Amino acid sequence: MTITITGMRKRFGPTEVLRGIDLTVEKGELVALLGPSGSGKTTLLKIIAGLDWPDMGGLDVDGVNWLNLPAQDRRIGFVFQHYALFPHMKVRDNIAFGLTVRPRSQRPGRGVIAARVDELLHLLQIAHLGDRYPAQLSGGQRQRVALGRALAIEPTVLLLDEPFGALDAAIRRDLRNWLREVHGATGSTSIFVTHDQEEAFELADRVVIMGQGQIEQIGSADQIHDRPATPFVANFMGATVEIPVTMRAGRIEAAGIDATRLERRVLPDGPATLFLRPDDITPIADTQGCWTIETVASTGATLRIALKDGAGNRVETVLPRRAPEAAGLTPGTRTHLRPEAGSVFPGPRPATTPAPAAQAPAKENIR
Amino acid sequence: MSHAATSFAPGQSRTGPRILIGLAVLLTGLLVVAPLIYIFARAFSAGWGAYVRNIMAPDTLHAIWLTSITALIVVPVNILFGIAAAWAVAKHRFPGRGLLVTIIEIPFSISPIIAGICYLLLYGRQGLLGPWLQAHDVQMMFALPGIVMVTMFVTAPFVAREVLPLMQAQGTEQEQAAVTLGASGWQIFTRVTLPGIKWALLYGAVLCTARAVGEFGGVSVVSGNIRGQTNTLPLQVELLFNDLNAVGAFAAASILTLIALVALVLKAVLEGRKAV
Numbered sequence: 001m002t003i004t005i006t007g008m009r010k011r012f013g014p015t016e017v018l019r020g021i022d023l024t025v026e027k028g029e030l031v032a033l034l035g036p037s038g039s040g041k042t043t044l045l046k047i048i049a050g051l052d053w054p055d056m057g058g059l060d061v062d063g064v065n066w067l068n069l070p071a072q073d074r075r076i077g078f079v080f081q082h083y084a085l086f087p088h089m090k091v092r093d094n095i096a097f098g099l100t101v102r103p104r105s106q107r108p109g110r111g112v113i114a115a116r117v118d119e120l121l122h123l124l125q126i127a128h129l130g131d132r133y134p135a136q137l138s139g140g141q142r143q144r145v146a147l148g149r150a151l152a153i154e155p156t157v158l159l160l161d162e163p164f165g166a167l168d169a170a171i172r173r174d175l176r177n178w179l180r181e182v183h184g185a186t187g188s189t190s191i192f193v194t195h196d197q198e199e200a201f202e203l204a205d206r207v208v209i210m211g212q213g214q215i216e217q218i219g220s221a222d223q224i225h226d227r228p229a230t231p232f233v234a235n236f237m238g239a240t241v242e243i244p245v246t247m248r249a250g251r252i253e254a255a256g257i258d259a260t261r262l263e264r265r266v267l268p269d270g271p272a273t274l275f276l277r278p279d280d281i282t283p284i285a286d287t288q289g290c291w292t293i294e295t296v297a298s299t300g301a302t303l304r305i306a307l308k309d310g311a312g313n314r315v316e317t318v319l320p321r322r323a324p325e326a327a328g329l330t331p332g333t334r335t336h337l338r339p340e341a342g343s344v345f346p347g348p349r350p351a352t353t354p355a356p357a358a359q360a361p362a363k364e365n366i367r
Numbered sequence: 368m369s370h371a372a373t374s375f376a377p378g379q380s381r382t383g384p385r386i387l388i389g390l391a392v393l394l395t396g397l398l399v400v401a402p403l404i405y406i407f408a409r410a411f412s413a414g415w416g417a418y419v420r421n422i423m424a425p426d427t428l429h430a431i432w433l434t435s436i437t438a439l440i441v442v443p444v445n446i447l448f449g450i451a452a453a454w455a456v457a458k459h460r461f462p463g464r465g466l467l468v469t470i471i472e473i474p475f476s477i478s479p480i481i482a483g484i485c486y487l488l489l490y491g492r493q494g495l496l497g498p499w500l501q502a503h504d505v506q507m508m509f510a511l512p513g514i515v516m517v518t519m520f521v522t523a524p525f526v527a528r529e530v531l532p533l534m535q536a537q538g539t540e541q542e543q544a545a546v547t548l549g550a551s552g553w554q555i556f557t558r559v560t561l562p563g564i565k566w567a568l569l570y571g572a573v574l575c576t577a578r579a580v581g582e583f584g585g586v587s588v589v590s591g592n593i594r595g596q597t598n599t600l601p602l603q604v605e606l607l608f609n610d611l612n613a614v615g616a617f618a619a620a621s622i623l624t625l626i627a628l629v630a631l632v633l634k635a636v637l638e639g640r641k642a643v
Contacts, residue, residue, distance in 0.1 A: 072550065073549075077547070086559055149544075153548060153549060
C-alpha cells in the first residue's frame with residue numbers, strides 16, 4: 001500500500017499541530033516519524049488511522065481517498081503506546097477481537113479464527129500465554145499481544161505509536177529486532193512514531209524528522225547525521241553547541257576556532273551559525289587562545305570539559321580521556337577549539353531550537 | 368483491638384487511640400445498631416402472627432407494591448441515563464460539558480422536598496401545566512407518575528457518578544483500538560465499554576435502588592398521601608405511626624430495613640469487585 005499525504009494541516013484551537021505535511025510512504029516500507037513531543041507526529045499517525053481528521057489536505061492510499069473512509073473500513077493495525085488491551089478478555093480473545101467483530105458474512109469460522117490466533121501466538125513467541133489476562137503479563141508481553149491483535153486482521157498498513165516507549169532498555173532492544181523481523185515476514189507498510197533517535201535509525205528504512213508540525217528532513221541515519229537540512233535537525237541530532245561565525249569565500253571564520261577540519265561550504269559571505277556536537281569539538285591548548293577551561297569532569301572513558309570565552313559564550317565538549325589532546329587540559333588552561341565536524345547555516349544564531357515542551361498541545365485522550 | 372495496638376512504637380501512648388476507637392464504637396452503637404435492633408424488636412413485640420397480619424394489611428401491601436413498582440421503573444431508567452450521561456461526558460468534548468456534570472449533580476444538593484414542590488407547581492392542578500394536563504386527562508400529581516418523577520430526580524446522579532470516574536480513568540484508547548479493528552459502535556459498547564464498567568454500574572444501581580425505596584420527602588409532597596392508593600412504604604410507615612399503630616409501623620419499617628440491609632451487603636460485595 002502506497003500512502004500519499006499532501007498538504008495536510010490541522011489545528012487544535014490556537015495551536016497549529018500540522019503545518020502542511022507532504023509525505024509518500026512506499027509499499028512495504030518501514031518509516032519512522034521522529035521528533036520531540038509536540039511536533040505533531042502522533043497526530044499525523046492518528047489521522048492516517050482515522051482516529052483524527054485534518055482541517056485540510058489529502059490522504060490517498062493506493063488511489064483511494066482515505067479521508068472519506070471511516071477507521072473501521074481502513075483495515076489498519078494500530079498499536080498504542082500503552083497497549084490498550086481489553087482487560088476483561090484473555091490474550092486469545094484480545095487477538096481474535098478484530099476477526100470476531102466482522103459482519104457474519106465475512107467472519108471466518110470458529111476453527112479458522114482459533115488457528116489464526118495460534119499462528120500469531122507462535123509468531124509472537126507467547127504461545128504459552130494464550131489463556132492469561134492482560135493484567136497477568138509483563139510490559140513486553142503486553143506489547144506483543146497488542147501487536148498480535150493488530151496483525152490478526154491482516155492490516156494493509158501497520159501504525160505504531162511509540163511502541164516501545166513504556167518498556168525498559170533491554171526489552172526495547174529485543175522487541176526492536178523482533179519487530180523488524182515481523183515487518184519483514186508480513187511485508188506490510190509500517191509507520192511508527194518515536195522520540196528515540198537510536199530506535200528510529202536502527203529500525204526504519206527512512207526516518208522522517210518532524211518539528212513544530214512540519215517535516216524538517218527525510219533520510220537515512222547517515223544522511224541526517226552528516227547533512228542536517230535545518231538548524232532544528234542539527235540541534236535535535238545533538239549539535240547543541242552553537243557558535244556565531246562569519247563566512248568568507250566558503251570558509252568558516254571565528255575567533256578562537258580552528259576550522260581547518262571543516263569542509264568549505266557554498267554559502268554567501270556574512271554572518272552564520274556553526275552547529276557542533278560536544279564530542280566533535282577538540283580543545284587544543286594554546287596560550288593565545290581565547291577560550292578558558294572552567295571545569296573538567298571525568299567519567300573514566302571520557303572527559304567533559306566546560307569552557308568559556310571573553311564574550312561570555314559557554315561551550316561543553318566531550319573528549320576521550322586517553323586522546324593525546326587531552327593531556328594537560330586543566331581548569332584555567334587557555335585553548336582554541338578545533339571542530340572535527342559540524343554544520344553551518346546562514347544568518348545569526350536562529351531561534352529555531354526544538355520547541356519547548358510548554359508549546360506542545362495538551363494531549364487529551366478524547367475522540 | 369490488640370492488632371492495632373501492636374503497630375504502635377514502644378513507649379508511645381495507647382490511651383489516645385483507645386479513647387477514639389471507644390467513642391466510634393459507642394456512637395455507632397447508639398446511632399445505628401440500637402435503632403436497628405429496636406425496629407425488629409418492636410415489629411415482633413406482639414408476636415409473629417401480629418407481624419404477618421400487619422404486613423398483609425391491604426394498605427401496607429399496596430404500599431410495598433407501589434414502592435416496588437416505583438423502583439422497578441426508576442432504576443432501569445437511571446441506569447440508561449447514567450450510562451448515557453457518563454459516556455457523553457467521559458468520551459466526548461462538547462460545549463456545555465462542564466454544565467452537564469453540574470446538572471447531573473444538582474439532585475445531591477437540592478432537598479427532595481423542593482424538587483417535590485417544583486413538580487407540584489409545574490404539573491399540579493393549579494400549576495403552570497396543570498390546565499393543559501387536565502384538558503388531556505393526564506394526572507401526574509397525587510398519582511404514580513408524580514412519585515416516579517420525583518424519585519427519578521432524587522436518584523438521578525447515583526449511576527452516573529459511579530460510572531463517570533471509571534470511564535474517565537479508562538480513557539478512550541480501548542475504544543479507539545476497537546474502532547481500528549473494525550468494530551461497530553454497538554459492538555464497541557457491548558464488548559469493550561460495558562464489561563469495563565459493569566461492577567461500578569451494578570454498584571450504582573444498588574445505591575440507586577436503596578435511595579429510590581427509601582425516598583420520603585419529595586414523594587410525600589407529590590403523592591398526596593392517599594391511603595391505599597399513593598402511599599409508598601416510607602409514607603405508610605409514617606401514617607401507621609401517626610395512627611398509633613406501633614407494631615404496624617415497625618413491621619412496615621422492618622421491610623424497608625431488610626431491603627436496606629440487602630442493599631448494604633450487595634454494595635459491600637460489589638465494592639470489592641469494583642476495586643479489582
